[in-house]
Amino acid sequence: GESVGLHLPTLSVQEGDNSIINCAYSNSASDYFIWYKQESGKGPQFIIDIRSNMDKRQGQRVTVLLNKTVKHLSLQIAATQPGDSAVYFCAENQGGKLIFGQGTELSVKP
Amino acid sequence: ETGVTQTPRHLVMGMTNKKSLKCEQHLGHNAMYWYKQSAKKPLELMFVYSLEERVENNSVPSRFSPECPNSSHLFLHLHTLQPEDSALYLCASTKDPVAGYNEQFFGPGTRLTVL
Numbered sequence: 001g002e003s004v005g006l007h008l009p010t011l012s013v014q015e016g017d018n019s020i021i022n023c024a025y026s027n028s029a030s031d032y033f034i035w036y037k038q039e040s041g042k043g044p045q046f047i048i049d050i051r052s053n054m055d056k057r058q059g060q061r062v063t064v065l066l067n068k069t070v071k072h073l074s075l076q077i078a079a080t081q082p083g084d085s086a087v088y089f090c091a092e093n094q095g096g097k098l099i100f101g102q103g104t105e106l107s108v109k110p
Numbered sequence: 111e112t113g114v115t116q117t118p119r120h121l122v123m124g125m126t127n128k129k130s131l132k133c134e135q136h137l138g139h140n141a142m143y144w145y146k147q148s149a150k151k152p153l154e155l156m157f158v159y160s161l162e163e164r165v166e167n168n169s170v171p172s173r174f175s176p177e178c179p180n181s182s183h184l185f186l187h188l189h190t191l192q193p194e195d196s197a198l199y200l201c202a203s204t205k206d207p208v209a210g211y212n213e214q215f216f217g218p219g220t221r222l223t224v225l
Contacts, residue, residue, distance in 0.1 A: 041218070045216070098202075
């Protein structure tokens with residue numbers, strides 16, 4: 001079956017730097033993608049989403065980029081803060097079912 | 111808070127015990143989900159209920175039995191579990207699962223340990 005995956009399992013950045021978390025997907029029919037953040041001891045929390053008719057979407061300090069040509073999704077976090085330390089998942093929404101990637105653990109060094 | 115609550119937050123049970131996990135959503139959503147989250151693995155969808163009817167059962171062993179008495183409550187009944195069932199069990203809800211553009215809201219999860 002098709003799946004959603006992440007390129008790197010861990011990412012370490014300096015506080016104040018920008019973070020980029022990548023995701024590859026294989027189902028070209030998917031038309032909606034979500035990024036979730038999961039802190040230790042908590043459930044996944046919605047960060048930002050994007051539909052396939054868009055290439056870029058911005059939120060507060062976060063930007064999601066979608067490249068349908070290479071089936072690639074990325075999450076950019078500006079001015080990374082210690083509170084951004086968490087596991088980040090991309091998910092592909094297929095008719096209400098979410099298919100999750102494995103997750104990237106982001107750690108922020110002070 | 112996401113509007114989805116789960117109890118208990120932690121559960122330790124023996125392989126012969128029977129226990130239940132509870133999920134409640136206060137968002138007026140129409141669909142609810144059970145996921146299993148194991149270490150180093152993606153979230154695994156277990157069950158989906160839409161308007162209180164089960165619409166998805168992802169080949170989950172019969173020792174897991176879901177129940178959805180109304181659109182706000184979801185249970186997962188557990189019996190004769192195995193140690194490999196130890197995981198974080200997450201409940202989620204969404205407004206309209208058919209629309210396809212609705213994010214799912216997750217509860218904090220129940221950390222289950224089977225001895």
